[in-house]
Amino acid sequence: MDIILSFVLLTELSLSACSFVNIALNRPARQQHPVTGKPWGADRAVDGRYSDLSITGGQCTITEYGHTTATLHVDLGGVHSVHHIFIQYRTDNIAWNGQHPYTARFLGFSVYLSNTMDIKDGVVCFHDTKYTRETIPNPTNITCPKDTYGRYIIYYNNRTHPPIPADYHQFAFNELCELEVYGCPRSGFYGENCSLPCSQYCQGENCNLIDGTCSVCVDGYTGAKTAWQKYPYSYKQEWGANRAVDGRKSDLSVFKGQCVISADRKFTAEWFVDLGEMLSIHHIFIQYRTDNNVWDESNAYTGRFLGFSVYISNTTNKDDGTLCFKDTSYTRATIPNPTNISCITHGRFVIYYNDRTHPPYPAGYSMFAFNELCEVEVYGCPVIGYYGMNCSLPCPLNCQEGHCNIVDGTCLGCIAGFIGSQCNKECDGGKFGQDCNNKCGNCSQNEQCHHINGSCMNGCNPGYYGSYCSKKCDGGKFGQDCNNKCGNCSQNEQCHHINGSCMNGCNTGYFGSYCSKIEDDGNTSITLYFTIATFSVSIVIIIIQFIYIIIRSKQRKKHKRRKTYEQTRNENVFTQDIGGYESMLSGPEDNYQELATVTAH
Incomplete structure (x- = not known):
């Protein structure tokens, strides 16, 4: 079979995306149980105003108290495909939380899309069965089922089937400050800005707002x-x-x-x-x-x-x-x-x-x-991402958005970081990113950066910093990891980010490539020599004083020991002489005594 015949006729599928407008703005509206003589009519819910969410602001619908059902209809003027519905409930301009008195009134509400004013003829877009006073959102967005069409948007709430859940108010209320219906302003269109016409073979020329598909085709046609x-x-x-x-x-x-x-x-x-x-x-x-x-x-x-x-x-x-x-x-x-x-x-x-x-x-x-x-x-x-006979072969992994040549599988573009017909080669040669068109920074030892994001995995060359090593050292720093401090460059300019040299000279008083040496102008030398001499003399004096102190300390200690020795020796000599005298006198005493005796006679 010829390869041409293996491909699928693509005009059998459909999908799209779009933006919408409020098709309920200032459309006719009516409600059940209105309050007579008050500026709280149903039209307040579709006037586009909801800056004041209180009863006195004149921007909200209010119904009579004490009823078990509450209904509000908006007539869109024709059958429309509806994307979503926005509802802002009354808050009286106070915080919406579990203690708010109106949460209980909002609970249990429903929204219908119908071709008549009877909810029984319509489609349920939403019916609340699980919210509590703490969880019910306000405002809220409601999305109707796909391929839902209608002329009337109907808000409904009731308290007709007791027992009523504990959080619910005993009566039903509307109290809508705004109801907005988003779709295409003209029936029969879809897509971005509702600019694409639905197929003429869609029944009623109504099609899905997103992808343009017909929910029902006219007789004799199927989904084209x-x-x-x-x-x-x-x-x-x-x-x-x-x-x-x-x-x-x-x-x-x-x-x-x-x-x-x-x-x-x-x-x-x-x-x-x-x-x-x-x-x-x-x-x-x-x-x-x-x-x-x-x-x-x-x-x-x-x-x-x-x-x-x-x-x-x-x-x-x-x-x-x-x-x-x-x-x-x-x-x-x-x-x-x-x-x-x-x-x-x-x-x-x-x-x-x-x-x-x-x-x-x-x-x-x-x-x-x-x-x-x-x-x-x-x-x-x-199906995206396939090629070949019967579209059965997957495109290479790194093809951009999964697209490859439908015949040979070569990529029609690569994801960032890869090149080659199969997108199986990582960027190299100092390049990275989409189509390897970006240049790596100053990675350490000029290594290849990360092929996808360009980051330097092992740091930067001297003079650079940052994930991509693309930033030069600044702030008075240079060298490896910008850890070195610049010298005294002229006017305190940044030194060379790699080697630290001062490109425009030095501040006064400094010289050298790094402006780290002090300049000698003669007076500086004299001052320096005088300072050194003074310092040296001071050191000598200190040393002499220190030696003198040591010598004096030793002399005092020696003198003290000598004095102690002499005193001790004198004491010993004195003691010995006295003993001697006592011994010598003992004889003469006796002799004197004898003489005295002789004299008396």
Whole structure:
């Protein structure tokens, strides 16, 4: 089987995204049990004002006290597809918490979307069965089920089936300060700014607000892709843009409703189909109108087909996309129909374009531009991240957004940090990031930085700091990890971030590459020498004093020992002499005594 035949017709799927407006603003509203004669009517809930959430601010709906049901209807004026509903309940401008008196009144509420004013005919968007006074939110956003359409938004609460839960108030109230309904202001549109028309084959021309899919198709049709054309033919829905993606091309005339027909006398013609998401595309098949006549240079529609272009884009603007084909060489005799256009790329919108805006036109060209497409088929893989026969092979891991060439699997772009046809090579050579286009910083020893985020895993070269080692040392620092302090550079300028040298000289009194040496101007030397001499003399004096003190201390100690010795010796001599005298006197005493005795006689 030819590989072309293995790809899926992508015009069978759909998806989108959009933004919405408040379609309930100032629409007619009515409520059950209004308070007569007070400025609290139902219209207060749709007036766009909710800066004062009290009973006196005139911005809130208030119902009578003592009823067991409370209902408020808003008429949207027509059947609309609703995205979500915003409700702001009365607070009296005090904090909304479990002690607030109105939480009990809000509990148990429901919101319906209906085509009549009876809730029984509608769809329940929300019914509170689990909130408590502590958990019920205010304000709150309510999302209705997908593919829900209606004309009336109905707020409802009741206390009709006792026993009433403990947190609930015994009566039901509206007390809505604002109710906003978000969707498209015109029925039959969807997408960004509600700018894309729903398929004419959606029943009632209502489609999903996000992806444009029909919830119900008109008889004879099943879910086709959403298509659009710039100048539709007025009052001829059977020639609408979706005819080009309905799968029918058995009758190529204007009469059987299988071809797009654009308005006459226009100088540009544009048509696109929304694939719903960005997908990998292999080729595009185009069948142009022939009116079931032979396609040759005599066919009137060859001149209208000449000069056409085909784009693949991620937006509805062709200039944002990739040009797949532009006819610059065909003639009425050579232009093929049908034709296959190869376009190995990825995108969401396939755009057909032709113009007659720059005369003179080549021979054979029609004066005006037309669409007149009977069928456009886009072939590719319906799931992102696959390629090959039957789209069964996964794209390489590091392909950007999972997209690869639908035939050979080569990546159509790589995620950051990788290069190569398979995106299996990490950035090197001092590069990192998307397409390896970013340069690494000053990593330590000029190592490769992280291939994805560019960080230096092992620090920085001297003179740099930061995760990317792209910041030079500053703040008077330099060197490895900016841990060294600059010298006395001129005017205290930053020194060289790597080696610390002062590029513009030194402050007065310093010299050297680092301005760390003190300059000698003569007086400085004398002062220095005098200082050194003074210091030296002081040291000598101190040493002499110290020696003197030691000597004097030793002399005192020696003197003290000598004095003690002499005193001791004298004491010993004195004691011995006295003993001697006593011994010598003992004899003469006796002698004197004897003499005395002799004298007496």
